[in-house]
Amino acid sequence: CRDAGGWYYVLLFPPSVPSAPPQxxxxxxxxxxxxxxxxxxxxxxxxxxxxxxxxxxxxxxxxxxxxxxxxxxxxxxxxxxxxxxxxxxxxxxxxxxxxxxxxxxxxxxxxxxxNHSMVIFAPTELKVRARVDILNVTWHPSPNHTLVSGYKLSCREVEADESDNGEKTTQTHTIRLRKKARYHLLTGLVPDQQYEVRVWAFNKQIDGAAAVWKGRTDKTHDRGKIYLTACVRKKSSIQAAANSSTSILLRWEKPRFSNVRIINYTVRCSPAGTTNASLVSYYTSSAQEILLGALRPFTRYKLAVQSNGVDVVGPFSGTVEESTLSDRPSTPPEELQLSALDSSSVVASWRPPLEPNGIIISYRILFSGNLSQPEHLWENLSQDGSITSVEVQGLSSDTRYFFKLEASTEVGPGPFSPVKDVHTPLQIYGMCQKVHAIYR
The missing domain is CATH 2.60.40.10 (Immunoglobulins)
Known part of the structure; x- marks a missing residue:
């Protein structure tokens, strides 16, 4: 700073206490x-x-x-x-x-x-579809699914005399599955063997109650299998088309050169690129088409079809791939952080939505100094979808501001993030004026 006499004064600021608390x-x-x-x-x-x-x-x-x-x-x-x-x-x-x-x-x-929130209930609607050497296991989530970190599934052979002798045990195989798992395929099993399947949820603290199924795999039909494998060639014409953000329409031709009467078809569906068997789903259709629903938006799926005769099954076809359409984001942007730069500007930063359901093309930031003010009266800024921070300028000093934001795909906007607030500091006028006044 320079006073009227031409003298310069250098102001040195020693370390001090923080001017703001952490968020x-x-x-x-x-x-x-x-x-x-x-x-x-x-x-x-x-x-x-x-x-x-x-x-x-x-x-x-x-x-x-x-x-x-x-x-x-x-x-x-x-x-x-x-x-x-x-x-x-x-x-x-x-x-x-x-x-x-x-x-x-x-x-x-x-x-x-x-305390009672740590009790995890058993999964609901446990169903097992048995074949000769395969058990296709499906279930619905536990009622208190928010406490769940994942699922466990066990399978063991049940001996014929097990009910008479409580001491007899067989080897149990247990696997861990992701929280979003709803299916699992058990393969390489013994034909005409009784099995017990259990599915239960768990978190870091406890295991939940188990849903239990007992049943028998189908008997083997070797001659029929050989005949069907030799006579039914894999489907050469499968057509898939996205019907919506959560459904795909699949059509196929009937196998040629087959003397076997087709009873129905099995459709295999899984996200492309996955190696997790728990993400594989199976559907049955008596027609030569099926509308696959309850799929994830903006996700590429791998599809194949298998023919089923009376006590015989054919091989799966080659796979086709198709993507579901995009949709609005189903979750808001995450981890909104606000930091006051000075008395009139704030920096807002965030992470993209956990479930964007498409390509994020823009973000919209709303802010106001009055939380009870109607939403259409809040100030708003738009930001390109590739950018996850913005500096908001022209604010009033010593004012508490409230912020929220939403993400949009080409389909439309998703939900708003929870409201967060930040307080701009009081404006401090020029230090030079104060120094000049002191030295006068």
């Missing part, structure tokens, strides 16, 4: 745990090296009893343990340098899970 994310991992997550502060807001974080928390019905814990400055998450189940807590965090701690975040409210 806090909260999630429950069990009925007695709460996990806190945050991002490091920018250099502008940290005002020096952050060496520690200070976390405070209390139950909502005992706000005068506040517990605290300090975490090292290189950490970005911490889990509070041994809390009370089904209890409302308030939590906040502050960042600190060697000088001291900055202003803490506003109190955030969070409720721990109830």
């Amino acid at each position: 806090l994310s909260i999630v429950s991992t069990s009925s007695t745990d709460i996990r806190l997550m945050w991002r490091p502060l920018s250099s502008q807001h940290s005002r020096g090296a952050v060496t520690r974080y200070h976390i405070e928390y209390s139950t909502l019905d005992q706000v005068d009893t506040v517990f605290s814990v300090e975490v090292r400055g290189n950490e970005t998450q911490f889990t509070l343990r041994e809390l009370q189940p089904n209890q409302d807590y308030r939590l906040r965090i502050a960042a600190g340098t060697g000088i001291g701690f900055g202003v803490p975040s506003e109190w955030a409210l969070h409720q721990t899970l109830a």
Whole structure:
């Protein structure tokens, strides 16, 4: 700065306390745990090296009893343990340098899970379709599916005298499947053998109750199989066309040069490129076409057809591939983060939707200083779908702003993200004027 006499003054700013708190994310991992997550502060807001974080928390019905814990400055998450189940807590965090701690975040409210929420119910509608050496297992999700991390499936042979002798055991094979699994194909089994199949959900803490099926594989028909394999050639004409974002219409020709009367057809469907047997689905059709539904939008599927006679099955055809159409995103953009750059601008950043259902062509950001204001009165900005951050300028100082955003494909927009807020700092006028006034 230069005063009226032509003198220059250099202002040096020593390290200070952070000017803003970290943005806090909260999630429950069990009925007695709460996990806190945050991002490091920018250099502008940290005002020096952050060496520690200070976390405070209390139950909502005992706000005068506040517990605290300090975490090292290189950490970005911490889990509070041994809390009370089904209890409302308030939590906040502050960042600190060697000088001291900055202003803490506003109190955030969070409720721990109830004890009974850790009971995982059995999957519903367990069905098993038996063939000579194959069991095609399907099921619907557990009623409290949100607690589920995945599924387990076991299969074992059931001995003829097992019901009379409780001590007799057979080898059990157990496999782990993804949370989205609804099917699994058990192959290489013994013909005309009784099996027991169990399916249950699990998470990191417990295993859920099992759905159980007992039944027998079909008897072998070797002569019929050889005849059908020799006489029925694989389908040479299969046509697939996307019907919507969740369905594909599949048509095929009847096998030629066959003396076997076709009873029905089996259609095999799986996402292209997958090697996970649990993602393979099987459908039956008595006609020479089928509309495959309940598929994922904007996903490429691999399809094949098999002929079925009386007690005989033919080989699967060669595969064709077809993609479902795109759709609106079914989930909002994730991890919206807001950071005030100065008294009149804010940087917003985010991640694309978990289920975009197509190519994201644009994002729309809405913001307002009044949360109760009708949505059509909020300010809005549009951003190209390849960009996941924007600087919002022209804001008022010392004002709390509320933000939310949505993603759009060519079909249309998806849901809005949860509303998040940020507070612009109070405008600080020129330091030169203050220095000049002092030296006058």
